[in-house]
Amino acid sequence: MTSRIEKIDTGISVGFVVSAVIHLAVFLLLLWSGRIFPQKQTIQEAYYVDVVTLPVAKPQSGIPAQAESEEPAPLPAPKKAQPLPLPPINVPKTIAKPIQPVKAESLPKNAESEAFAERMARLERNSELRREEAILEKLRSKIKTGASKIGAPGAGGAESGSRYSDYIKSRLEDALKLTTSYTTKNPEVTVRITISADGKLLRMKVERSSGDATFELAVRRAIDLASEKFTPPPTRTIFENGFVFKPKDISNGASR
Amino acid sequence: MAIILGAGIIVKLVLLLLLSFSVVSWAIILFKFFQVQRANSESERFMDFFWKSKRFDTIAFQVDRFAHSPLTVLFNEGYSELKKVVDSDSKSEGSALSTDLGGVENVSRALRRATNLEITRLEKYLTFLATTGSTSPFIGLFGTVWGIMTAFEGIGKTGSASLAVVAPGIAEALIATAIGLVAAIPAVMAYNHFQHKIRVLINEMDSFSTEFLNIVQRNFSGK
Numbered sequence: 001m002t003s004r005i006e007k008i009d010t011g012i013s014v015g016f017v018v019s020a021v022i023h024l025a026v027f028l029l030l031l032w033s034g035r036i037f038p039q040k041q042t043i044q045e046a047y048y049v050d051v052v053t054l055p056v057a058k059p060q061s062g063i064p065a066q067a068e069s070e071e072p073a074p075l076p077a078p079k080k081a082q083p084l085p086l087p088p089i090n091v092p093k094t095i096a097k098p099i100q101p102v103k104a105e106s107l108p109k110n111a112e113s114e115a116f117a118e119r120m121a122r123l124e125r126n127s128e129l130r131r132e133e134a135i136l137e138k139l140r141s142k143i144k145t146g147a148s149k150i151g152a153p154g155a156g157g158a159e160s161g162s163r164y165s166d167y168i169k170s171r172l173e174d175a176l177k178l179t180t181s182y183t184t185k186n187p188e189v190t191v192r193i194t195i196s197a198d199g200k201l202l203r204m205k206v207e208r209s210s211g212d213a214t215f216e217l218a219v220r221r222a223i224d225l226a227s228e229k230f231t232p233p234p235t236r237t238i239f240e241n242g243f244v245f246k247p248k249d250i251s252n253g254a255s256r
Numbered sequence: 257m258a259i260i261l262g263a264g265i266i267v268k269l270v271l272l273l274l275l276s277f278s279v280v281s282w283a284i285i286l287f288k289f290f291q292v293q294r295a296n297s298e299s300e301r302f303m304d305f306f307w308k309s310k311r312f313d314t315i316a317f318q319v320d321r322f323a324h325s326p327l328t329v330l331f332n333e334g335y336s337e338l339k340k341v342v343d344s345d346s347k348s349e350g351s352a353l354s355t356d357l358g359g360v361e362n363v364s365r366a367l368r369r370a371t372n373l374e375i376t377r378l379e380k381y382l383t384f385l386a387t388t389g390s391t392s393p394f395i396g397l398f399g400t401v402w403g404i405m406t407a408f409e410g411i412g413k414t415g416s417a418s419l420a421v422v423a424p425g426i427a428e429a430l431i432a433t434a435i436g437l438v439a440a441i442p443a444v445m446a447y448n449h450f451q452h453k454i455r456v457l458i459n460e461m462d463s464f465s466t467e468f469l470n471i472v473q474r475n476f477s478g479k
Contacts, residue, residue, distance in 0.1 A: 012381070015287035019279050178418050 164233050165241045165252050168193070168226075172243060173250050175226035180247055182215035188246050189219050190253055195239040201227035207242060207253075219245045263428045264406050270399030270432050274392055278439035281388045284381045285446040291324075292453045295378070298325035299460055306331070312338070326374035326457055327464050330367055334468050337366035342476065360473050367465040374461060378454045382447060389444035396436020403429025 187210035194203040204223050209216055222245075233239040242253025263271070302322040309315045316335050322328045341359035407425025414421060 011290060012283060012287045015283035015285075016279070018286055019282035022282060023275070023279050177420075181419055 164235075164239055168195070168230065168239075168241065169243060169250050169252060171226040171229055172222060172245075175222040176219065176245065176250065179218045179221040179225065180215075181218045182212050182247055184210065184212040184215070186246065187212035187215040188244060189216055190242055190244050191219060191223065192240065192242045192253070193223065195227075195230055195233060197232060197236050197238060199230045199232035201230065202238070215245075215247065263403060263431070267399045267403045267406075267429065267432055270395055270402070271435055274395060274399075274432070274435045274439050277388045277392055277395075277443075278435075281385055281439060281443040281446070284385055285442065288381065288446070288450050292378070292450060292457070294324040295326055295457060296453070298322040299327045299457070301325075302327050302331075303460075303464075326371075326378065326461055329374055330370045330461055330464055331468065333366045333370035334363050334465075334472070337363045338472055338476065359476070360469060363472055364465075364469055367468060371458075371461045371465060375454070375458055378457060382450055382454075385443045385447040385450070389440050389447055392436045392440035392443070393433070394436070396433040396439075399432025399436070400429045403432060 188208075189206060189210055189212075190208040192203075192205045192207050193201065196202045201223070204220070206216065244251045244253050299322075302319075302325045305318070305322070306315060306327075312335055315331065319328050319332060338359070341362050404426060407422070407429060410425060411421055
């Protein structure tokens with residue numbers, strides 16, 4: 001009659017189940033809303049194409065950028081001698097073969113045309129050799145000056161097809177990536193930079209400030225950092241240009 | 257999700273530990289909430305019933321209606337002990353209760369024992385809440401410190417100290433502290449709340465024991 005009331009705490013197992021469900025629901029809710037797990041910003045390595053050494057339609061003083069290896073690139077295969085449009089005279093097969101890999105029946109046969117063809121082939125070979133020599137000479141001089149070791153591969157800002165302001169801009173962009181810091185939304189600072197004929201930073205003047213002192217300081221530090229790698233302007237004169245600095249990129253302003 | 261997946265193995269283990277702490281804490285919180293709630297409401301109803309009833313045996317018949325009340329357990333223990341004493345007195349043809357109050361002492365001891373058992377039952381699992389509340393922030397802090405150490409190591413390797421490089425590592429590390437606090441705050445709040453509720457129940461049990469002994473002494477010692 002007065003037996004003790006049996007109390008078994010089975011409620012704790014129910015509590016575990018409910019708690020697990022609540023945690024799962026909260027996790028899914030947060031995952032769905034994306035508040036706790038913002039998109040991870042992956043840091044991408046800075047790859048850039050150096051516009052100063054890009055191949056140009058008619059190269060005048062520069063050559064296209066080469067790979068960074070010390071050894072010169074393999075030479076292009078020599079051009080095959082093209083058959084000359086000569087009258088269809090029969091030529092002995094043994095002579096015609098090494099010069100023209102086309103059908104022997106179509107080759108000239110008489111001695112005059114044969115000599116002519118030989119001369120033409122020799123001239124072509126010579127011209128080909130001269131061209132190869134010129135390319136090799138350029139490559140050697142480039143390796144000697146070590147231009148390819150500074151900054152972008154082979155970029156000196158002096159090659160044909162380049163703009164010195166673009167070269168400076170790319171250096172500034174690289175430096176700004178390291179120093180960037182800002183406290184306002186989309187700050188924008190215009191800075192006029194003066195570079196001496198020997199590539200030294202003479203002056204930097206903030207023409208238009210966005211009022212974000214942190215970003216302005218970051219820009220100044222970026223310019224100082226980049227100025228260590230400036231090469232002299234190709235014209236060997238004082239270079240001056242305005243650059244508009246934004247957190248994401250830099251654009252060219254007016255140059256003088 | 258990437259912020260957690262991108263963390264190191266130690267930080268992941270810390271997060272897992274904190275998550276399990278949180279799950280267990282909430283299970284205990286829910287269980288204790290319903291346990292204390294039922295104990296309170298049924299105790300109230302039992303006290304009404306107790307004072308309205310004229311006889312102990314009437315109460316003993318209907319005591320199963322208040323099974324979750326700690327006062328019911330006390331009543332059962334006291335009543336069964338009283339019955340044993342009365343039975344033994346009637347067998348030995350004297351009245352031990354009336355001569356030296358040894359029977360009342362027996363009942364008192366039985367009530368004390370029942371009170372202690374009920375306190376133990378009510379306070380069961382509360383120590384885990386206290387442990388979670390006090391250790392979770394430190395465990396989270398450990399995860400954060402470890403994560404920041406790893407992040408700085410990575411920064412040293414890359415050689416860059418811009419915000420874009422530093423921030424993700426520190427964010428990954430700080431999530432451990434955040435989850436530690438998420439586990440600890442409800443545990444501490446619940447622990448304090450239940451401690452207060454259980455203290456109230458203990459006071460009720462003490463009052464009931466005194467009342468029960470008074471009734472026993474009033475009604476049985478003179479026989």
